[in-house]
Amino acid sequence: xxxxxxxxxxxxxxxxxxxxxxxxxxxxxxxxxxxxxxxxxxxxxxxxxxxxxxxxxxxxxxxxxxxxxxxxxxxxxxxxxxxxxxxxxxxxxxxxxxxxxxxxxxxxxxxxxxxxxxxxxxxxxxxxxxxxxxxxxxxxxxxxxxxxxxxxxxxxxxxxxxxxxxxxxxxxxxxxxxxxxxxxxxxxxxxxxxxxxxxxxxxxxxxxxxx
Numbered sequence: 001x002x003x004x005x006x007x008x009x010x011x012x013x014x015x016x017x018x019x020x021x022x023x024x025x026x027x028x029x030x031x032x033x034x035x036x037x038x039x040x041x042x043x044x045x046x047x048x049x050x051x052x053x054x055x056x057x058x059x060x061x062x063x064x065x066x067x068x069x070x071x072x073x074x075x076x077x078x079x080x081x082x083x084x085x086x087x088x089x090x091x092x093x094x095x096x097x098x099x100x101x102x103x104x105x106x107x108x109x110x111x112x113x114x115x116x117x118x119x120x121x122x123x124x125x126x127x128x129x130x131x132x133x134x135x136x137x138x139x140x141x142x143x144x145x146x147x148x149x150x151x152x153x154x155x156x157x158x159x160x161x162x163x164x165x166x167x168x169x170x171x172x173x174x175x176x177x178x179x180x181x182x183x184x185x186x187x188x189x190x191x192x193x194x195x196x197x198x199x200x201x202x203x204x205x206x207x208x209x210x211x
Contacts, residue, residue, distance in 0.1 A: 049197040050205055054170070056190045058162045062092060062150075065158060069117065069129075070094050073148075076117055080109050085143075094148040103133060103144055128154035159189060167192060173209055 070089050077084050082105055087096035098106055110118055110131060118129045134145040150158060163186060170192055174182050183195035196205065 049195065050200060051196075052194040052205060053187065054166075054192040054194065054209070056163055056166045056192065058159050058190065061162045062155075062158060063089075066092065066094060069148075073117055076109070076115075077106075080105070082106055082109065084146075092149065096146055097136070097143050098133075098146055100144060103146075106146065126153045127151050128157070130154075156189075163190065163192070170194065170209060174205070177205070 066089055070087065073094065074087055077087075082102050083099065084102075085097040087094070089095075109115065110129075111127070112118075118127050128151060129148055130151045131146055131148045134147065136143045136145050167184065167186065171184055174184060174194065174196070177196070179196045179198065181197060183193065185193050187193045194205070
């Protein structure tokens with residue numbers, strides 16, 4: 001027969017009572033009770049809830065940013081007195097024509113560290129935009145097609161900015177539901193993970209986020 005000292009028995013009883021109380025408070029809603037307000041967060045597997053994985057479509061925002069770049073570039077070329085033709089937005093690039101004589105002037109302007117059209121250099125020592133030229137084979141004066149695109153670094157920065165903005169929007173809309181302890185985090189480069197403990201209606205969340 002096992003024998004426990006009184007001290008061990010008291011310790012065992014205390015642990016059992018403490019664990020029972022700690023488990024019990026997780027199933028009681030009482031905001032006025034200090035003890036009950038210190039609940040243990042239960043995951044979705046224990047208390048149920050909604051799980052959503054959102055994919056952020058960055059293409060519309062990228063096109064809008066490029067449209068703004070085009071408008072600013074038009075003003076800048078005019079201020080620099082660089083003559084151009086057929087300035088337009090095509091897919092995810094800005095295209096226009098320059099004479100061969102203006103290519104060097106454009107290069108000096110575009111790669112200037114203080115150039116607001118092609119930002120980031122002073123902060124990251126890397127350019128936001130890249131450009132390349134294509135000889136159109138048009139004589140007198142020779143015309144080159146200039147194509148401006150986001151650099152690899154610039155595109156990563158832009159997508160990160162779009163995802164951060166989307167996260168902030170999602171957080172504000174989830175706050176309207178009043179769910180306690182939601183999980184809203186990034187997943188990769190273009191996804192947002194949402195976990196809402198205790199809320200079993202994902203359609204309500206979809207409608208809220210889609211408004």
